[in-house]
Amino acid sequence: MSRAVVCLPTYNERENIEPMLRALGDKGVRVLVIDDASPDGTGEIAERLAAELDYVDVLHRPAKDGLGPAYLAGFERALAQGAELVLEMDCDFSHDLNDVPRLIAAVEQGADLALGSRYVPGGSVRNWGALRRFVSSGGSLYARLLLGVDVRDLTGGFKCYRRQVLETIDLRAIRSRGYAFQIETTYRALRAGFRVVEVPITFVDREVGGSKMSRAIVAEAIWKVPLLRVAALRGRL
Numbered sequence: 001m002s003r004a005v006v007c008l009p010t011y012n013e014r015e016n017i018e019p020m021l022r023a024l025g026d027k028g029v030r031v032l033v034i035d036d037a038s039p040d041g042t043g044e045i046a047e048r049l050a051a052e053l054d055y056v057d058v059l060h061r062p063a064k065d066g067l068g069p070a071y072l073a074g075f076e077r078a079l080a081q082g083a084e085l086v087l088e089m090d091c092d093f094s095h096d097l098n099d100v101p102r103l104i105a106a107v108e109q110g111a112d113l114a115l116g117s118r119y120v121p122g123g124s125v126r127n128w129g130a131l132r133r134f135v136s137s138g139g140s141l142y143a144r145l146l147l148g149v150d151v152r153d154l155t156g157g158f159k160c161y162r163r164q165v166l167e168t169i170d171l172r173a174i175r176s177r178g179y180a181f182q183i184e185t186t187y188r189a190l191r192a193g194f195r196v197v198e199v200p201i202t203f204v205d206r207e208v209g210g211s212k213m214s215r216a217i218v219a220e221a222i223w224k225v226p227l228l229r230v231a232a233l234r235g236r237l
């Protein structure tokens with residue numbers, strides 16, 4: 001069994017799921033697809049591929065419930081399967097598959113949590129319009145200043161956790177669903193004293209399928225960040 005499990009949440013990724021799963025085949029990882037009953041049939045395609053590819057498992061959830069809950073269910077399954085390293089990755093080719101071994105290497109070299117980072121030297125974003133860039137980099141800056149942490153990319157969704165991090169932070173207390181989920185998990189890891197390292201990546205906008213980004217996801221991050229800080233100041237986090 002592979003030590004590393006890539007959690008791959010999907011909602012309507014019919015065009016991306018098969019090429020993603022096949023391309024992950026030579027990365028030496030297991031892959032856990034977490035599908036929220038995608039109406040476009042992504043879950044059935046994943047199921048067919050899981051029967052063919054021995055490194056693929058699928059977790060079906062009954063309805064679209066946000067990225068955060070999907071990841072939490074995936075983490076629980078990956079830990080139960082004995083994973084030493086647990087990764088987060090989007091199923092839309094925004095994250096370069098060649099960066100998977102780089103994130104794993106960062107943890108093997110001593111990090112507890114490695115973040116694929118667009119906003120450190122060497123990192124970048126390709127094909128995003130001005131508004132998307134502003135929301136993303138502005139969101140990271142906002143969270144960094146309010147939380148007082150030295151992490152440049154707090155909203156990214158390409159990460160590698162050492163098992164111990166997920167066993168230590170209180171996953172059951174996490175209610176965030178969108179970008180806030182990424183901010184909260186990294187902040188909790190920092191608060192618990194874990195070593196967080198940023199690995200520069202180039203993020204490329206998706207070419208097929210639709211974005212699930214919404215105003216609600218941005219709004220959640222805006223109100224959640226100060227609450228996280230207050231919880232930390234009160235010693236509850």
Ligand SMILES: Nc1nc2c(ncn2[C@@H]2O[C@H](COP(=O)(O)OP(=O)(O)OP(=O)(O)O)[C@@H](O)[C@H]2O)c(=O)[nH]1
Binds near residue numbers: 009035094212213
């Ligand atoms: N299981 C599950 N997966 C989701 C949900 N929302 C988004 N995803 C998946 O999470 C990953 C990231 O979502 P995206 O829609 O790409 O969000 P994004 O990267 O912020 O937006 P784009 O850059 O526009 O693609 C993709 O693989 C989605 O299919 C959800 O509610 N449930």
Ligand SMILES: [Mg+2]
Binds near residue numbers: 090092
């Ligand atoms: Mg995406």
